[in-house]
Amino acid sequence: MPNLLIELFSEEIPARMQGKAADDLRKLVTDGLVEAGLTYEGAAAFSTPRRLALSIENLTAESKPVREERKGPRTDAPAQAIEGFLRSTGLSLEQLEARDEKKGQVYYAVIEKQGRKAAEIIAEVLENAIRNFPWPKSMRWGSGSLKWVRPLHSIICLLSDEGGSEVVPLDIDGITSGKSTKGHRFMAPAAFDVNGFDDYEAKLKRARVILRAEERAETIWNEATNMAFAQGLEIVEDRGLLAEVAGLVEWPVVLMGPIGEAFLGLPPEVLQTSMKEHQKFFSVKNPKTGRIEKFVTVANIETKDNGETILKGNLKVLSARLSDAKFFYENDLREAKAGMGKWLDGLDVVTFHNKLGSQKARIDRIAALAREIAPAVGADADKAFEAAQIAKADLRSEMVGEFPELQGLMGMYYANAAGRIADVAAACRDHYSPLGPSDEVPTAPVSVAVALADKIDTLTGFWAIDEKPTGSKDPFALRRAALGVIRLVLENNLTLPLNAVFASANKDADGENLLAFFHDRLKVFLKDKGVRHDVIDACIAMEGNDDLSLLVKRAGALSAFMATEDGENLIQGFKRANNILSQAEAKDGVEYSFGADVKFAESDEEKALFAALDTAEAAITPAMASQDFAAAMTAMAALRAPIDAFFTAVQVNADNEIIRRNRLNLLSRIRTTCLAVADLTRIEG
């Protein structure tokens, strides 16, 4: 069975797009082949800066012929029906078969599709894949209308087996398929022919191109770590950067160089960020000093001076960049030591949002709120206020202007320089956290207070001006902010009823609506942790649902309860009681809520239920008062057997009206007792 090799050779493909593009090529082509009736044993896709490649092994040489039978109308059906059938099958009347069936003669269409050669199918599928390739951004070039990520230069499309190889002919807007490619742009620019995948990969390597991205990444990582190790140093791991750099070179050559002495005093994060963002350098750390003292850069070429010129050039660019960074840092430190006044004043002229005022106005709100929240999170109110006031000062610093991703972190360095205490400085760094679902949640009380105030101010602010997220649109990242509040509250086990906080944060915000938004986010959050949505609903329906810790505690207990046999059966018993009661109430137009009296109880089971309810109520009331949901659930579970026994032995709708009413009132006690724990009517199933 033949193997297929495809290569799409172009100008440099952005590193960040290469991996997905290789996957897309594999998927588009293999799906297309399978759909057209071919099968294969294996497929693998590859990418380098200048090419996407696909190797498919043991492809069937042709698709099987397909015979399809379709039943049509009866032979005596109206002419229109028969014409319609002919149209849908594309056959003429003579080509139909008339077959005798029970109800008379019926037309059948027998459509036979010939098997097709693999080459024919491949050409169609590949053209379709190229023309509909899902690049995040694509472009035209020259006078053509074909779109690709950058100009596409050549295509290899080659079928090969033991007998040899054959080009699958293809012409896409003047680019014809062949069996030739080029090696490294500078080290082996000449074109060469290949006769199959193994030959292709081997010849590329000779032409100074490593086809596999993971092999390039491995080479880089191994050489870099060895080089660092030899000098007693270590590379700061950065997988994202490694993948990116592996996508920038076809032939990685690792070079290591020093960072000038003058720059070693910069915060390590600044060195790392500057080198990574501007130059895609890895940072090299001295484990003894903890400082970043060298860098590793990855060139795409071997030179006769062993990279000396390249390293010299890179060093020069690095010094220029770090001179800038040092200049910024020193200016910033001066400003910080002077009390950051200029930055804070400057924030007054920066608009946060045209309906929500300046950054300064926002900071004032956050500071007031942080002070208010502080006691609830165990923080000193004055420190929380102080931290919130300076937490965003670094937005006006030169360093953050240059590297926005260092916001917060620089705030900490500058707060330290300004002589603020460690708690306050840490809050400057951590108040943006958590940013994502896996980001670490601050635990230091001052940081927690400011982090909460920051997010709640944003949420209530946008709620007040009616800029809520809709559908997929969430330009102000409000979902993320709400999740941040949820995680801060839960992971720090805070008792913080949100309604009051919302009201004091912004009186114009619709707190009820915002709380419902929080509940939605909480549902998503808990669902990921395996809590059923109806269980959450049952708890949200209870009082105190703006206390998220309480809410989650209740949901956790209910979830655990429902996982037991008693729990599951009790819910059924509760539902049965509730249904009978609701129907009776609807029919009689009254509410049975009071006065069940054990003296009207006839059977032992009925009496036992009275006793069980007395016991359960006596246990549940104090348990709920102390928020001991587990104890309340256990007490509720004890009702399961008496309720089941009651329903087995007792007919609620007795003929005697007094006894019937008494029993309905008894059911009402079940309902009331159970609903005190959670709104079990919302449990599904």
Next chain:
Amino acid sequence: MAEKPRSFQEIILRLQNYWAAKGCAVLQPYDMEVGAGTFHPATTLRSLGSRAWAAAYVQPSRRPTDGRYGENPNRLQHYYQYQVLIKPSPPDLQDLYLGSLEAIGIDASLHDIRFVEDDWESPTLGAWGLGWEVWCDGMEVSQFTYFQQVGGHDCKPVSGELTYGLERLAMYVLGVDHVMDMPFNDPQSPIALKYGDIFRQTEEEYSRHNFDGATTEMLLQHFQDAEAECQRLLDMPADDPKTGKRIILAHPAYDQCIKASHLFNLLDARGVISVTERQAYIGRVRALAKLCADAFVQTEAGGFAA
């Protein structure tokens, strides 16, 4: 391999010769203040329409906010760009470009030359394209862009644009650390001039002017005048009563657009434009650029056939 160039002007001359030899019309700088070589009508307007085009030129460029009083080693409020625009982009444009580096003394077998993703967008021109910044040993030496849209019009055919930041490139090739120390003419000349001999004083003067000197009320008024004039020129009927010809004032109107753009940059440097206003100003310049593009494609040079 060509010998190493010895001065800033030699690098410019070699680029001129190289691109002339490759068939470009070597134009002269546009005689107005612009922020980048792209603003020259030889790029902005000529990238529109169906007619083939190939031009190369030096463009003095002004970025008022980048003024550093001549002190910063590589930041200037006035600097030179070398610009090449070829339409339709030829299939070997990358090789042509690499040839130009060789012409100015960059040996591709010794250096690490890389094409790193960089999508170009000019909000003021309503233009975007895809391409790269070209790195030489980690330093950005050029922008390489395939224009996709200019002034809101799809570019058909597509132009290939190359932009070299001349000072930075030359400093690298000549091995100079501070721009002001760079030899402008040949260091062996009877009167050898450094970049600083020519530009240090003007960098000081213009830095002060841009940040503190320029009268903002006047600039605001001029911005409005340029905006109004641009629109007025384009509103004039195409048929000229005096000559009886169809004469659309695309270029004169575009001059006003360029003017508005530079005035905006000056106002920005003076710090009188707030963050929210910024977007509005950029939008106003873009609206002019679009009108000019609309007008240009109605002209003969813009591919209009009566």
